[in-house]
Amino acid sequence: MSASPGQNLFRQPRAVFAVAFACVVSFMGIGLVDPILPALATNLNATPSQVSLLFTSYLLVTAVAMLFTGWIASRIGAKATLITGLAFIVVFAALAGLSGSIDGIVGFRAGWGLGNAMFIATSLAVIVASATGGFAGAIVLYEAALGLGIAAGPLIGGLLGDISWRGPFFGVAVLMAIALLATVVLVEPLPKPAVPTPLSAPIKALRHRSLLTMGVTALLYNWGFFTMLGYAPYPMELDATQLGFVFFAWGLLLAFFSITGAPWLQRKFGTAPSLYGALSLFAVLILIIGLFTGNRWTVIVCVIASGVVAGINNTLTTQAVMLVSPVERPVASAAYGFVRFIGGGLAPYAAGKMVDHWNMHVPFVVGAVAVLIGVAVLTTGHRPLAAADAAMAAGDRHTDPDEVAGEVADEFGGAPDAIDFEKELDHR
Structure with missing residues (x-):
């Protein structure tokens, strides 16, 4: 999963860097609120369960909106879709910062999620279409941007949140406005x-x-992932800046292993075995958090260490979805995003209810079980993943992913009768 020999992965057209920068800022929104969750609960007289709705409204709206992004992009164009999504994020992030109630912020986060869906579902396709170095190199760039965004989000959220809980929202609005301008000019x-x-x-x-x-596996993985993001800050009992640095360390590991560890593991063991190992280890780390929630340092160490396996999983899953799906990339991204973000949206809400009815240990244990169920689901797709690995290897890892997806579909039952994929491939 590397760029072609002699090609510099980071020597790309300006449009790629414009979209990649926007990706960094967009994915900041995922971890941005982590360091300010306790502060929001205190300053707005909200319970942790109410604060968790910041994730739920954002991710559930993102999930549902994913179903419409392909329809929109195919009519107004990818660039116009990117610009519209970025504009939504700028407006609703700023409105969240101006809000004075937890209900208001939850509502504006929903609007933020709408813009996020339009951007996420389109940005990967734009990077793949514009980047040099082939499909695998484009995936690495995309995941590097994702990792940097997830890493930078908590740090910026912590530093600005130490000044005011409103600071992170205004910070994202400003950064995304810059990304919006770059997209308008350069893409x-x-x-x-x-x-x-x-x-x-x-x-x-x-x-x-x-x-x-792949979508159901990601839904179950995201259940554990967003349980950790939504509730791990509370037992740490740290201030906003300290929480920001904890999740910054986590995000750095996620970014590093997205672009180094994942390709190495895939070459050595294959996509499916690497995902089995990464998901299983992630489940173990969440379970340890659940069993030792009262020990601050155990929680901190497990959260940071989970960045390793999260980075591996994110890169391998994104590539696998594109390789085994015989549909256009924006459609595959939208369908996959719809399913996986449902897990991310429901998990924090469910975790809040579990804490209210039982205690802080329960949601982490449930999250670990969900991830392990995801491993079991993934085993049912082992053969198509192995076939995709073999096809990529036979093509010196630079084979067109559309060809790989077609070969996999032909070998394992083909595509659904309801879609004429051969006709769609002819239109690409």
Whole structure:
């Protein structure tokens, strides 16, 4: 999973860096609120359960909106979709900072999630289409941006949150406005598809077994992931800046292993075995947090260490989705995002209810079990993943992913009858 020999992975067109920067800022939104969760609860007289809705509204709206992004992008174009999504984030992040109640922030986070969906579902396709170094190199760039955003989000959230809980929201609004301007100036319009994407395309795409398997696996993984993000800050009992540095260390490991550890493991063991190991270890770390929630240092060490396996999982899963899905990349991204963000949205809300009814230990234990169930689900898609690995290796790892996806679909039952994928491939 590396760039072609002689090519510099980071020698890219300016448009790629503009979108990558926007990706960094967009993914800041995931961990941005972590360091200020206790402060929000205190300053706005809210319970941890109410504060967890910041994740739920953001991610559930992101999930549902994913179903419409392909339909929109195929009609107004990828660049216009990116710009619209970025504009939504700027406006709703600023409104969240101006809000004076937890309900208001939760509502504005929902609008933020709408913009996030339009951006996420389109940005990967734009980077893949514009980047040099092939498909694998584009995935590495995308995951590096994701990792940097997730790492920087808590740090910026902690530093600005130490001044005021409003600071992180205004900070993202300013940074995203810069990203919006860069996108307008540097990104060239991409050609629209010959046939607009039907509104039903993402749902129909989920009838493809391999894509659905990856989506359900990611849903269960995200259940554990966002349980940790939403509730690990409370037992640490740290101030906003200290929490920011803890999650910054976590995010740095996530970014590093996204671009180094994941490719190495894939080459040595293959995609499926590497994911089995990463997901299982992640479940163990969450379980340890659940069993030793009262020990601050145990929680801190496990949270930081989880960045290693989260980085590996994110890169390998993103590549796998694109390789085993015989649909256009924006459709695959939207369908996959819809399923996985449901897990991320529901987990913090469910965790809050578990804490209210039982104690802080329970949601982490449940999260660990969910991730292990995800491993079991993933095993049902082992053969298509192995076939995709073999096809990429046979093509010296620079094979067109569309060709790989077609070969995998042909070998393992083909695509759903409801979609004429051969016709769609002809239109690419």
